[in-house]
Amino acid sequence: MSGAPDRDLLAAEHVLGTLEGDEAREAARLLRDDPAFAAAVRVWEARLAPLADIVAPVAPPPELWDRIVAATGSATVVPLSLRRRLRIWQASTGIALAIAASLAAFVVLRPVPAPRVAVLAPLSGGVPVLLATAEPNGTLSVRPNGTIAVPGDRDLELWALAAGETRPRSLGVLPATGRQLVAALPPGTQLLVSLEPRGGSPTGQPTGPVLYGGRLTATD
Amino acid sequence: MSDNPSLGIAARGDDTALLLRRCAAGDRGAFRMLYDRWGGRLHGIALRITRQTSLAADATQDAFVQIWQQAHRFDPDRGSAEAFLVSLVRYRALDLMRRHSREVPGYEPDEREDETPDALSRLVTTAEGAALHRCLGTLDAERRRLVVLAFVEGLSHSELAQRLRVPLGTVKSWIRRSLLSLRECLAS
Numbered sequence: 034m035s036g037a038p039d040r041d042l043l044a045a046e047h048v049l050g051t052l053e054g055d056e057a058r059e060a061a062r063l064l065r066d067d068p069a070f071a072a073a074v075r076v077w078e079a080r081l082a083p084l085a086d087i088v089a090p091v092a093p094p095p096e097l098w099d100r101i102v103a104a105t106g107s108a109t110v111v112p113l114s115l116r117r118r119l120r121i122w123q124a125s126t127g128i129a130l131a132i133a134a135s136l137a138a139f140v141v142l143r144p145v146p147a148p149r150v151a152v153l154a155p156l157s158g159g160v161p162v163l164l165a166t167a168e169p170n171g172t173l174s175v176r177p178n179g180t181i182a183v184p185g186d187r188d189l190e191l192w193a194l195a196a197g198e199t200r201p202r203s204l205g206v207l208p209a210t211g212r213q214l215v216a217a218l219p220p221g222t223q224l225l226v227s228l229e230p231r232g233g234s235p236t237g238q239p240t241g242p243v244l245y246g247g248r249l250t251a252t253d
Numbered sequence: 254m255s256d257n258p259s260l261g262i263a264a265r266g267d268d269t270a271l272l273l274r275r276c277a278a279g280d281r282g283a284f285r286m287l288y289d290r291w292g293g294r295l296h297g298i299a300l301r302i303t304r305q306t307s308l309a310a311d312a313t314q315d316a317f318v319q320i321w322q323q324a325h326r327f328d329p330d331r332g333s334a335e336a337f338l339v340s341l342v343r344y345r346a347l348d349l350m351r352r353h354s355r356e357v358p359g360y361e362p363d364e365r366e367d368e369t370p371d372a373l374s375r376l377v378t379t380a381e382g383a384a385l386h387r388c389l390g391t392l393d394a395e396r397r398r399l400v401v402l403a404f405v406e407g408l409s410h411s412e413l414a415q416r417l418r419v420p421l422g423t424v425k426s427w428i429r430r431s432l433l434s435l436r437e438c439l440a441s
Contacts, residue, residue, distance in 0.1 A: 045432040048340070049400070050302075050347045053409045075332050080439055082336035083382035084404045085343075090293035091300050093313050098288060100314050105284075105321045171271050215275070215286055216268050 044073035048081055151224050151247040162245050163211070165224050173204070173218065176211040183209050183228075190229045192239060196221035206233045223248045269334035276324035284321055292317075295342040302346035302407035305353075312349050316342035333381070347407050388438035396431045403428065 040063070046052050047060040063070035153163035153175075165175045175191060183189055189209065192201035193216060204216055207226060227234070228241035269290070275283030292313065299312035319341050327337050389397050399417070402408055410428070414421040 041436070042429055042432060045436070046428065049403045049428070049432070050343065050407045051403050051410045051413065051428055053411060072331075075336075078340045079332045079336045079381070080385065080435065081404060082333065082339045083379060083385045084401065085294070085298050085335075085339040086379070086382055087401070088294075088297045088301050088405055091297040093292045093296040094306070094310050097292070097296075097310055097314055098285075101288070101317045101321075104314065104318045171268075171275070214268075215272055215283065217271055 040070055041073050044070055045077045048074060048077040147252045149218075149220065149249040149251050151249040153224060153226060153245040153247040156243060156246050161247075163226065163247075165247070165249070167216075167218050167249055171215045171217055172213060173216050174211070174213045175207060175224075177209060181209040186231055187228050187241070188231055188233055189244070190227050190233045190239070192225040192227065193218055194223040194225060195219055196223075200238060201225055203234065203237060218249060220251070221248065269338070270327070270329050273320075273324045273327045273334055273337070276321055277327070284317075287320065288317060291338055295338060298339065298342050299346040301405055302343065303350045303353075308349050308353060309346065312342060312346040315345045315349075319345070343407070350407060351409075384439055385435075388435050391438055392431050392434060396427050399424065399427055400431050400435075 043052075043056065043060055043063070046056070047064070052060055060070075064074060148169065149167045151165040151167075152161045153165060154161045161178050162181060163175055163177055165173060167173050181189070189207040191204040191207040191212070193204055194201040196219065201223075204214060204224075205212075206229075224247055225239070225243050226245040227239035227243045229239070230241075234240045269287070272283045272287045272290070276287060295316055296309060296313045299309040299316070300306070303309045303312060316338070320338065323341075327334065389400070392400070395417075399413060402416070403413060408416060410424050411421055413419075413428075414424045417424070419427075
């Protein structure tokens with residue numbers, strides 16, 4: 034056990050970023066060679082990461098996304114682990130063909146997961162104002178049914194209220210022209226839209242009136 | 254496409270993990286959504302550490318390239334998505350900053366702001382943040398300031414000693430004791 038507590042502190046200091054010289058090199062070496070040290074680093078990263086919430090966001094330079102796209106290439110990158118699995122797969126072509134044939138039958142027989150939709154209308158009743166579609170892959174599209182007028186000093190904010198929950202979770206500001214986002218929404222989730230100050234609710238919960246709502250239901 | 258900036262990160266954690274999984278599967282659309290959601294936060298973190306706009310942009314760029322290339326390494330059982338993203342940009346920023354001198358700061362944030370109750374109260378928007386906030390509160394003010402300065406500004410042991418005009422050995426032992434206290438408090 035000797036050295037273990039020191040190792041954990043070294044992991045903590047590595048995450049904090051205060052190490053220099055020999056200690057920094059030692060931490061880098063352990064991170065590479067010692068899985069237990071790497072695991073301790075992960076634990077400290079999780080412990081200290083909330084401190085990053087203190088830092089105010091700053092918009093990156095506008096050209097940065099293009100640089101990232103150029104640096105990652107536009108082609109789809111297949112992760113290494115998947116490539117390895119593909120190689121094993123390719124190595125046994127005969128078996129692969131048989132499995133592929135049975136998989137094809139499976140794919141045909143299995144019902145394709147259907148998207149769920151919600152029609153968002155004023156809670157007091159009235160014509161639908163927004164249509165939301167939740168795809169099985171987690172994409173949520175919210176589209177207006179006509180023009181929505183939002184006062185200049187206000188924003189609409191979209192909320193998800195899971196079945197049985199009492200506090201909605203923000204899905205962010207909703208432009209009047211609609212929006213696409215990714216969200217894990219369990220069946221029976223209600224979508225709500227509230228009127229908030231510019232930039233969204235300052236409290237993390239709706240502060241203005243809830244204008245529209247609707248429940249996500251399966252389409253089949 | 255802007256999200257509500259006042260929300261804590263864990264409120265969107267599930268979605269960030271989902272986006273990372275989709276990046277690992279090669280989904281460029283998910284990568285763009287991750288950038289829209291996290292670009293400003295990660296760039297803000299990089300800027301506080303490097304204090305130079307161009308170095309910060311490099312760190313943010315490198316972090317997103319790594320996010321795209323290493324998304325398949327993210328394991329939700331071993332850590333949160335936000336810790337994964339925050340750590341990537343911090344290590345990049347620390348590395349770039351220590352290779353360059355920080356003598357010509359081009360960006361001067363108001364650093365006193367970090368220790369105000371209001372700044373630290375931003376932590377309580379998530380369960381993990383609330384626990385850390387509570388445990389930071391058990392440290393005395395000077396030591397809390399040391400940990401926050403180290404994390405947010407990326408200061409090394411000797412830079413902290415200079416900044417606070419305290420001997421290097423004292424800084425090291427304060428940091429270690431603070432980290433031990435935090436570990437104990439967070440485990441309880």
